[in-house]
Amino acid sequence: MVDTLIRTITNDNNFRVIALEATDLMNVANKFHDATTLGTEILGRALLSSLLVSNAVLKGDERLAVVIDGKGPAGRVVVEASATGEVRGYVENPRVQVPLNAKGGQDVATAVGNDGMVSVTKQMDAYSEEGGNHVEQYTGSVELLSGRIDDDLTYYMIKSEQIDSVVVVSVDVQPDGTVKSAGGFIVSALPDASKEALDAFYEQAKNLGDMSVLLAKGDGPVAIVKALFGDAIKVLSTTEVNLFPSITKREYARMLMTLPLEQLQELLEDDHGVEIVDKFTGEAIQFDASELQVIIGEKAAEGLN
Structure with a gap:
């Protein structure tokens, strides 16, 4: 299945939902970096989270750059992503290794650290009578919340973009370094969403379960959205996701x-x-x-x- 990102809206017009599957993209990206299993998971979480945010806040061929610097042993994590589904990134120390967390999983939060900031620089189309059509840069920064990256970009969306949102990603890396599944979603509240609707969504999101199981069904990002909202959605568009072409x-x-x-x-x-x-x-x-x-x-x- 081709890696895709879908943009949807709930039938009650309470939420915009963007979901993606990018398993193949991650396995291609992984070939470029001599990364540990932990390094691969960090890169994947950053690529997917940034792609979701870029498609939530940008339009056309606009793009953004995300820099995560939590002062952890992984070093800085840098990603560029576009509203057209292209992304690239790197982890400063892809060979990072730290002990497993209390649940026996890769400890992304400790490796990335949370003693720092996440900065998002958007390159956005603009127009003025003096300069005509041009590109302007806007940078927003927030303190790192956890170092898990999706949590941190959730915090960015709420604090900097002023949009009630939840970003969740999952990257299942096998012991041999291959990526079994990679996907995620961003849900953003629309202006008419009630507090009751928000509370109901947060409760549903808690009970979503293992996203890798959803992706294993073979329905791609649609399976993620349906797990959250059932059939009460309208698909607005579908975009292939790819790595940016290499610089010549x-x-x-x-x-x-x-x-x-x-x-x-x-x-x-x-x-x-x-x-x-x-x-x-x-x-x-x-x-x-x-x-x-x-x-x-x-x-x-x-x-x-």
């Missing part, structure tokens, strides 16, 4: 062009080239001396310093 070597060359000419000359004379490592994929991009000389020549020809 030519794009990296353009990035090198932004460096001062003096710094490029130093790289050529001292190192005889440069290696750039893509943190999102772990891929090393090499520019040898001749390629670096071409970049220097192009920059000089344009009269740039």
Whole structure:
């Protein structure tokens, strides 16, 4: 089954529900990172939670960046996600290992830590008479609540976006590092939702059970939404979810062009080239001396310093 994200609304217009399954995406992402089982679960929880939030607060081809820094042994967790279903991310220390938690599971909260912040930077389409159509950045930050990531982005939605929401994700990683299932949902209250409706939903969410069991049914994200609200939903749209395409070597060359000419000359004379490592994929991009000389020549020809 193709990894998908669905946007739905309840028939009573109390809630918007976005749910996704991204098992295949996680297994592809896992190949890029030499991660422990714990590192894979952290990455998965961050990718899925960020995708859900991006589709809840963005539109069109807008995107956001999530930075989670809880001062834990996993280091920073960085994710970029779009409203069109694309995502990428990395864990600063993917080889992280900590003792299992009291329930015998991977202790994501301890590995990520909660002595820090989660920051969300949105790149949003804007218009002004002076500048016309353009992109503006907005950053919101909240203290980390637990380090479990979905809890923390729930807190972000409530405090920064001012939307009553619940984000829940599940990433089932096998001992060999493969991902058996990965999915989740974000439920956001619409303006007319009553306190009674909110209380009823929170109670239902508590009794949802193991999401990996729902995903095993093969119905994808629809199974998640139906477990929460039965058939009382309308599906508004369905989107495939994928990793962002890898950055091309030519794009990296353009990035090198932004460096001062003096710094490029130093790289050529001292190192005889440069290696750039893509943190999102772990891929090393090499520019040898001749390629670096071409970049220097192009920059000089344009009269740039």
